[in-house]
Amino acid sequence: MFLKEYFLDIYKATKSLLTGMKLTGYYFTHHKEILTEEYPENRKNLQLAERFRGEVIMPHDANNEHTCTGCSSCEIACPNGSIKIISKFDITPEGKKKKAIDQHIYHLELCTMCGLCVEACPTDAIKMANTFEHSVFNRNHLIKRLNKPGSKIREGIEE
Amino acid sequence: MSASAIIFYCISTFILLTGILSVTTRKIFRSSIWLLFSLVGIAGLYFWMDMNFIAAVQIIVYVGGIVVLIIFSIFLTQKAGEQMPKAITGRKVFSILSVLAGLAFIYRVISLNEFHPNTTTVVNANVSEIGTQMLSTTEHGFVLPFEAISMLLLAAMIGCIVIAIKSKPE
Amino acid sequence: MFSLEGITNFIHEWLNSHLSAIFALLAEFVLVGVAAIGLFAFLGLVLVWMERKVAAVMQLRLGPNRLGPKGIFQTSADTLKLIMKEALTPDNADKLLFNLAPFVVIIVAMLILAPISFAKNFQIWDINIGVLYVTAISSLSVIGVLMAGWSSGNKYSLLGAMRSGAQIVSYELSAGLSILTIIVLTGSLKISDIVASQENGWWIFKGHIPAIIAFVIFIIASTAETNRAPFDLAEAESELTAGFHTEYGGMKFALFFLAEYINIFIVCAIGATLFLGGWMPFHIGHWVAFNHIMDYIPSSFWFFGKTGFLIFLIMWFRWTFPRLRIDQLLNLEWKYLLPISMFNLLLMSVMAIMGWYF
Incomplete structure (x- = not known):
């Protein structure tokens, strides 16, 4: 019983770690997900949110x-x-x-x-x-x- | 004097200097750090003698293990940063006398011993050689002390577990 | 074909033909030292930049992108800034140890570099206890951290140093056991022997299940030994404001920072040597043509490629996982990694005796 829990713990931990790594790995390989606005370059077509308070x-x-x-x-x-x-x-x-x-x-x-x-x-x-x-x-x-x-x-x- | 001898004297001076500093400094943490440098110097001496395995073990056991434990216990004490009180003069005199006596004794033993420089056979300090020797049951094998020490360590480990174990609430 | 071996041989012969033997040896020492420092500077600049880029992309940012193409010169500019900064020593610090600590850390990192085989026959010191030497010397690096933490005269630094000590002392065990698992197969501690034994396949493939378990444990333990996230309790910015190097600034801080990256490089190089074949090219069984093509890629490229992959893996961990608590950290080591690596070592010994590996 103890051993079963022990290995279940290891299995769950590995699985959750791999899930996290999968997400960051996805972001690393998909550069179009990047959110950064390069401000002075994109000044012409800068889109600000409606709720932005200037x-x-x-x-x-x-x-x-x-x-x-x-x-x-x-x-x-x-x-x-x-x-x-x-x-x-x-x-x-x-x-x-x-x-x-x-x-x-x-x-x-x-x-x-x-x-x-x-x-x-x-x-x-x-x-x-x-x-x-x-x-x-x-x-x-x-x-x-x-x-x-x-x-x-x-x-x-x-x- | 050959380059090898110069290196030997450099290392020995380093060991002696840090050793003296470790007993004369009045800050306890510094004392442990000087001790550490002294032990590293001894490891360097082993490297100089081409006894690599012993040197590595010296560093792992003494520097990585024992000195780190000493430093830990210093961290856990209060007032670790303050200067220690100066030693009483009487004590100083006696300790210097005992050091001199020890020095004289060791010098006497060394001078009585006749060294025969052995140039023909080179000591084989390979790790595999050491391992075979450690577990061999022949005349110069070390299997008995090896097993005895293993038993001792096992007993120590079990003792630690017994001390640290949580007693279940009845 | 490009090879580092040729360059070293040429320098050796040239020096010996122009100088007497002892001066040639001294000149070689100086050259090796300069090369090591150059490698340090290069690694520091490149790895910090790489870390910032990897971190940025994983967090959907761009990272440094102004100075030079893709911001490649950002780290050089940062170094320049650090050099200009004042080297401050706090008032109630132990002045001697405070100023000594960064040098201890960097010298230890430099010493570990000695037995690493960067390419075919390109190695500073092929010592016969190679891997054991690395394990031994790397246990010294904790001393620098403890010195820095204690001599700063600051409770956060002291806490950071104690955490770091507990962490390194405990994770050394499982790192050592996972290294031993491979040593069981190679039968030698010498780095060149370990690399040579992987000529027909890397140990991670040849040793299959126990080798993979050992590899995973080695990566976890070495991440912990280098004080990297998720095991960065020693510096834990949000709790201890950088831990043992809180009080350091300017170039002394830069040495700690550099040593962190050098240590990452070294553990990854050791990992690549033990599990991924060092500078050995990738060979598949009897595919003669394929193996021949792989041989054309210089051995230094293989080594730095594998090391770079492992470094990327460790960076990937850092920017994915949250930091562990100290009790979780010690639980992980003593209740999971250590028992598993012990059983793994037993399994590997049985395999080695029965010949159940390729």
């Missing part, structure tokens, strides 16, 4: 309209204060004052790409883009204004 952007449509209401949810959600909302007051046709976005300031140099601002946004005004080549010579270039000059909020978002 920086925060605010999409604008053809009429230069965005969906940001200036509610500051993203500013509150940001753990390291890399978003600053500067709001202004528009006068509606009825003569009322209405809060609106003036400048959406985004500090890329402070951002950790955690994506909490995107989750916090109630109107899906901002999202993460998958650009990643952010190096510049002057630090000030990293402070970005996300809403384009002259853009305004799309109709029907605030209702």
